[in-house]
Amino acid sequence: MAEAKAAQPATMFEKIWRRHVVVDRPDGYTLLYIDRHLIHDGSYNAFQRLAANGMKLRRPDRAYATPDHYMPTNTRDKSTIADPNHKRMVVGLTEHAAATGVTIFDIGDRRQGIVHVVGPEQGITLPGITLVCGDSHTSTHGALGCLAFGIGSSEVTHVLATQTLWQRKPKAMRVNIEGQLGFGITGKDVILAIIAHIGAAGGTGHVLEYAGSGIRQLSIEGRLTLCNMSIEGGGRAGMIAPDDKTYEFIAGRPYAPKGEAWDRALAFWRSLPSDDGASFDREVTLVGPEIAPMVTWGTSPEDAAPVTEAVPDPAAAPDAARRDGQARALAYMGLEPGTPIAEIPVDRVFIGSCTNSRIEDLRMAAAVAKGRKAQIPSWIVPGSGIIKEQAEAEGLDKIFTEAGFEWREAGCSMCVGMNGEIGRPGERIASTSNRNFVGRQGKGVRTHLVSPAMAAAAAVTGHFTDVRRMLPA
Amino acid sequence: MTQSSKEQPPPFERLTGTAVAIDQPNVDTDQIIPARFLALPRAEQVAHLFNDVRYREDGTPREGFPLNAPTAAGAQILIAERNFGCGSSREHAVSVLVDNGFRVFIAPSFGDIFHNNSFQNGALPIRLPAERIREMIDHLARRPDARITVDLEAQTVTGPDNWTQSFEIDSFRKQCLIEGTDDISLTLSYADAIAAHEQRAAAETDWL
Structure with missing residues (x-):
């Protein structure tokens, strides 16, 4: 563990990677050990393939499952799932978990929720580990100082069978946010500003480490939101060095170390942050105080602008390809160039998803909703049963329902709409989720990505509004 | 065949065929196959490749979408702009392309997970310089029946004007594809x- 050759400064990514190498092949491929594996109800085929090939799950003690994608969020009764294919996914997860001995937080268990909310909440996500899941937003977990990335279904089967993955080592990129963030600015605004800056493919082939005073300032919830959307900037993973906020967040969680083991773990965790002088393949810096509440106007997360600005004019785009792309996006979104973003009317609001459904997100939305009335249909979908309970204990559900918001059960819901919860063609949705792709929230639906506070502000005003004017000081 | 079994295409060697060009950057996997089709058995997903951009509300094909051109039938090569296959990790995006006959994807860059998923399904993702991609897309616009040759062993793409461009591939992935x-x-x-x-x-x- 303590090697003599500590002379070469290393990045946090490098330190974690090195500890998990099982085999380094001369052709540049590495067999990487996976410490913890998260599984959701979309993993049906991966389990089926394992069984069909007569293979056993190597480490059932390292896998944790919870249904999130296919379960409706207006009920906790699996028998009411109307679509037989959806029901097969949800019920199949229960059966596969029972057959293989995997821990499951099932429907009806208060610990059930969105897999990327449940991992950190249960203390499954810990600094220094490798963690994977068959879902691109697995980058979320890196907020606690681990290496976490999304994989495909065949790779899920590979991890189930071998607890390893073949990987080519990604490059490392550091994204610095220098200077304090302004009042009302959240992790969501920061990551949208970053993606607008580097582009949707800006981090391709890289693990992104977020650093700087603007990052340290963020709560753990804010950091989880930030790392969650690393994939939307093309990043293989996102990570943030653990600090005292991290340790405080983890302490006492069910699957986190306790007692003497905690002390040993803590000593190890403190060795993880990138060394001074560690070199990154790329580095970009954004000025923290300049970041404003962000709203996406197009059909890629890179199409983001401050709420104080206007919809861009494709004619001003730097090249023909971008001009065509922007024009296509605006046609789909039904927007005219030059329209102030704050004048765009909204038809519906969705507050939830693995990006923004944690307790801090709900508190911020409630602070805006309190004493006001939703002008449009607005849903609140908590990230887990535990968050739902906590919010109810704090009276947030009352604030929301009195303001005309709908208070629902935990799941992915309208972020991806796999459970049938989608918008209508042409509907314009202010959403706290992570993707504004064409058709993401239903065929023809127009998605604008925003923070929970900005979504709540849109709900009570009926259009995008600079939430900094509405938040209690 | 059951939907749980992985339909591994035969080992990859050399391929000459026609191509379809999707002239857009950031084509995400939600577009390649929308979420509402993911729970269907694999055999039923095949009809839904690019469903929402390819078909109208009533199910009739949208003219102008490249896959609806008569010359698209039988194409084994798909050419696209940067960041093809970004977004969701859904492996169905690769399998539905493979089930529609595509074995090679050529773009300036790919979403990392889509890139990995391609190899898992016996498909070959090739990164070529953006200028070369532009040339190929422009050529296909004039000559949609142009033929392109991909030689994995030699790591080359030979275009319709008989230029030959070499490409990089990890020797590990190359070996896995060739040997299946x-x-x-x-x-x-x-x-x-x-x-x-x-x-x-x-x-x-x-x-x-």
């Missing part, structure tokens, strides 16, 4: 190394 090797069987040959790692890690990070 299954990753899991390969990994299981390292079982001792995995066990040794687990023993070492159990001592060092015993809280996991």
Whole structure:
């Protein structure tokens, strides 16, 4: 563990990677050990393939499952799932978990929720580990100082069978946010500003480490939101060095170390942050105080602008390809160039998803909703049963329902709409989720990505509004 | 065949055929196959490749969408702009392309997970310089029946004007494609190394 050759400064990514190498092949491929594996109800085929090939799950003690994608969020009764294919996914997860001995937080268990909310909440996500899941937003977990990335279904089967993955080592990129963030600015605004800056493919082939005073300032919830959307900037993973906020967040969680083991773990965790002088393949810096509440106007997360600005004019785009792309996006979104973003009317609001459904997100939305009335249909979908309970204990559900918001059960819901919860063609949705792709929230639906506070502000005003004017000081 | 079995295409060698160009950057996997089709059995997904951009509300094909051109039938090569296959990790995006006959994807860059998923399904993703992609897309606009040759062994793409461009591929992935090797069987040959790692890690990070 303590090697003599500590002379070469290393990045946090490098330190974690090195500890998990099982085999380094001369052709540049590495067999990487996976410490913890998260599984959701979309993993049906991966389990089926394992069984069909007569293979056993190597480490059932390292896998944790919870249904999130296919379960409706207006009920906790699996028998009411109307679509037989959806029901097969949800019920199949229960059966596969029972057959293989995997821990499951099932429907009806208060610990059930969105897999990327449940991992950190249960203390499954810990600094220094490798963690994977068959879902691109697995980058979320890196907020606690681990290496976490999304994989495909065949790779899920590979991890189930071998607890390893073949990987080519990604490059490392550091994204610095220098200077304090302004009042009302959240992790969501920061990551949208970053993606607008580097582009949707800006981090391709890289693990992104977020650093700087603007990052340290963020709560753990804010950091989880930030790392969650690393994939939307093309990043293989996102990570943030653990600090005292991290340790405080983890302490006492069910699957986190306790007692003497905690002390040993803590000593190890403190060795993880990138060394001074560690070199990154790329580095970009954004000025923290300049970041404003962000709203996406197009059909890629890179199409983001401050709420104080206007919809861009494709004619001003730097090249023909971008001009065509922007024009296509605006046609789909039904927007005219030059329209102030704050004048765009909204038809519906969705507050939830693995990006923004944690307790801090709900508190911020409630602070805006309190004493006001939703002008449009607005849903609140908590990230887990535990968050739902906590919010109810704090009276947030009352604030929301009195303001005309709908208070629902935990799941992915309208972020991806796999459970049938989608918008209508042409509907314009202010959403706290992570993707504004064409058709993401239903065929023809127009998605604008925003923070929970900005979504709540849109709900009570009926259009995008600079939430900094509405938040209690 | 059941939907759970992975339909591994035959080992990859050399391929000459027609191509379809999707002249857009950032084509995400939600567009390649929308979420509402993911729970369908694989055999029923095949009809839904690019469903929402390819078909109108009433199910009739939208003219102008490249896959609806008569010359698209039988194409084995798909050419696209940067960041093809970004977004969701859904492997269905690759399998539905493979089930529609595509074996090669050529773009300036790919979403990382889509890139990995391609190899898992016997498909070859090739990164070529953006200018070369532009040339190919422009050529296909004039001559949609142009033929392109991909030689994996030689790591070359030969275009319709008879230019030849070499491409990079990890030798590990190249070997797996040529031999049709299954990753899991390969990994299981390292079982001792995995066990040794687990023993070492159990001592060092015993809280996991």
